[in-house]
Amino acid sequence: MQAQDDLLQSAKAxxxxxxxxxxxxxxxxVGIKKLRESVESISRQKRPEVVHETDGKTVRALHGCHLFDETCARLVRLPMLVGLAEALIGEPVYVYQFKVNLKQPxxxxxxxxxxxxxxxxxxxGMTAPSAVNIALFLDDTHEANGPLQVLPGSHRLGLIESDSDEQRERSGDWRNHVASDLEYTVPQAEVDALTRKTPKQLAVGPAGTIYxxxxxxxxxxxxxxxxxRRALLLITYNAVSNAxxxxxxxxxxxSRDTSRVTPVEDDVL
Structure with missing residues (x-):
């Protein structure tokens, strides 16, 4: 128990x-194998939760799988993930989003x-960034298969807006929030300035890695x-008070259900 508390304190810092x-x-x-099976099954289904690349055939992402897939529903309630989220946020949490981003070969x-x-x-209309993304690698992830890359410390700057943001009208189409041409992006000039101060870092590692x-x-x-292939499963936990x-x-x-996540009895899928 003390080791777990020390880990969470280190993670929060x-x-x-x-x-x-x-x-x-x-x-x-074993859990990674079960999740891969769920991803393969869902990817073959024709439903709005399955998003494709611009070719209309290649699966790009799956959304809200915890609402209809038994394995994913249990995953979001594992004590290790819920405990980590609540330690980082400092409050009770619920599942705000669930998705699997797929980078096909x-x-x-x-x-x-x-x-x-x-x-x-x-x-x-979320008020504050009192949420956290938990990323679980379903595949081995390396520099060549499209890993997540981050600018460390940039979260302390708040939202970064481009000069055109105030004039731009939102499309209101959720598909523009999940496609390669995203509706809200950080200007390249800002990215270049940030990377001169703190170089980008890559999230790489074997399947089962958690960030x-x-x-x-x-x-x-x-x-x-x-x-x-690069499959990245993402669970976003939000503070109940921030819904x-x-x-x-x-x-x-x-997710419309903003009630606190009740963990299952153990960390086994």
């Missing part, structure tokens, strides 16, 4: 300073530099240039 944190332990292989397109909180604030990162950290990912009053976006993007 690094998270507050850098805006992200890698857990020293990995998720168990040689086809997975990049995600431009952005901050997640820009979408949650502007589209959903946590802040809603306001500036991040992106590159195209998948390799023959290896938006309402959102025009679909429930599979923004």
């Amino acid at each position: 690094e998270y507050n300073e850098s805006g992200w944190f890698r857990l020293p332990s990995r998720f168990e292989e 040689h086809e997975g397109a990049a995600w431009p530099w952005h901050q997640d909180f820009a979408f949650w604030k502007n589209e959903d 946590a990162f802040h809603p306001s950290i500036v991040h992106s990912s590159s195209d998948n240039r390799s023959a290896d 938006p009053a309402s959102s025009p976006r679909p429930e599979f993007l923004v």
